[in-house]
Amino acid sequence: TEACLTAIEGAGALNAFVHKTPEIAREQAAAADARIKSGDAPALCGIPLGIKDLFCTKGVASQAASRILEGFRPEYESTVTSQLFDAGAVMLGKLNMDEFAMGSSNETSTYGDAVNPWRRGNDDTALTPGGSSGGSASAVAADLCLGATGTDTGGSIRQPAAFTGITGIKPTYGRCSRWGIVAFASSLDQAGPMTKDVRDAAIMLQAMCGHDPKDSTSADLAVPDFEVMLTGDIRGKKIGIPKEYHMDGMPAEIDALWAEGRAMLRDAGAEIVDISLPHTKYALPAYYVIAPAEASSNLARYDGVRYGHRAKLSHGDGITEMYEKTRAEGFGEEVKRRVMVGTYVLSAGFYDAYYNRARKVRTLIKRDFENAFDAGIDAILTPATPSAAFGLGEMQDADPVKMYLNDVFTVTVNLAGLPGIAVPTGVDSQGLPLGLQLIGRPWEEGDLLNTAYALE
C-alpha cells in the first residue's frame, strides 16, 4: 500500500487517480495486517486497488467524472466495492473515466484526460488509455495499484485493457451486482476486474460477483472457484472464429495478431472452427440506440435537487430554469448528445422505428451467439479493438461515429449479455500493446478465464 501511494504521487501526469484516499488505504492496510497475523487472511487481504469513479464509495467523492455530481459523497457503499473490502482489499482512491462512462478515450472526463503510460517508439505523443475505464487501465499498467475495478457497457473494460497491455473481463450480465454503481445503460452495464494477468482477474472477479437482493437483475447462482479452474488445459475445446469480425481496412497487425492467437490455441489442443455471426454489422447501430435510450432515462435524476451540482440562479428563475441551467452546466458535450439521441429514439413518433427496431436486432445478435454455442462452440476469438491506442486529441473534432467505431468488436457481447475477456497478446510495430478478445458461454467465466490463461 505504501509503495502504491508513493507511486501514485509520482504519476500525476497520468491523471489516473482523481480522488486519493491514503487515510482509508492505511487504515484498511493496518486491518489487513491484523487479519494476516491472526491467521484469517481472505483472498484479497491487503491488496491495494483503485476504484473507478462510477462506483459509489461511502463518504468518498463518487462523481462518475461529471461536474453534475460535484460534491456528491454517497451515504452508502456499492455492493461490489463492499465485497472487495470484505475480502480484505485496500482502496487507494478513485479512478478517472469518461463522464458517466460514455466514451472510448477518457477524454470526456470533467477531470481531464487520463494518459496511457505507453508511448509509440521514441515518439512522445501522449496516447489515450482507452475508455471509459481509462484511469483504471492506466493505473494498473503503470503499477500504481495491483488491480482496479472497471465497468463495461459496450467495451469499457476490454478496450482500455487492450490499449494498455493488461487483462480485463466483463462477466455475464447479472454476475456482479449493479447496486451502487452509477447507472449508464442498465441492461448493458456490468462491473469487472482490470488486472495484470488472468490469474489476478480470476481472484478479483471471485470477490466481486454473487447474488445481491438489492439488484433484481443479479443472478442467484453459485460462484465457482475461478482460480482453481486455471489449469491451462483446453484440449478438445472448440474455438469459433467469426468471419464477420474480419473488417475491411483493419490494420494488418491486428489480423496477424488474430492469426497468432488462433495458432496458440490450436497448439494448446483446441479445435479452431470458422463460424458466422450474421447480424454483427447491426450491433453498433443497435447499441448506439439502446445505450443512449437507457442513459436518457437514467440521467433524468440529475436535476440539481437530489445530487451534486446546482447552477446559480437569477432572480425570477423558476424550477424549469433551475433544471435547464443545472443540466446545461453540469453535463459535458458527449453526455448531452447521448441524452438528446436517447430522448429522440424513445419519443412517441420514433419509438417503433428506432428503439423497438434496435431491441429486435439485439435479439437477433443474441441468437447468433446461441446458435454458435448450440453447435458446440465453447468460446469465440476476435480482436479486442480495431487498432492500438491512438493519440489524445487525434479523434477529437472528428465525427463522433469514428469514436464509436472503436467498440465494433466489443458491443455485441454486451447486447447478448455474454462474458468477454481482453488479454494482452502482442505489440504492434511501434511497441504498443494489442489484445485479443475471447467471448464465452453465459455463466462460464471459469472456462473463459482458463482459455484466456492458455493465450497468455
Ligand code: GLN
Ligand atoms: N465506448 C462505449 C460508449 O461510449 C462503451 C462505453 C462503456 O462500455 N461504458 O458507450
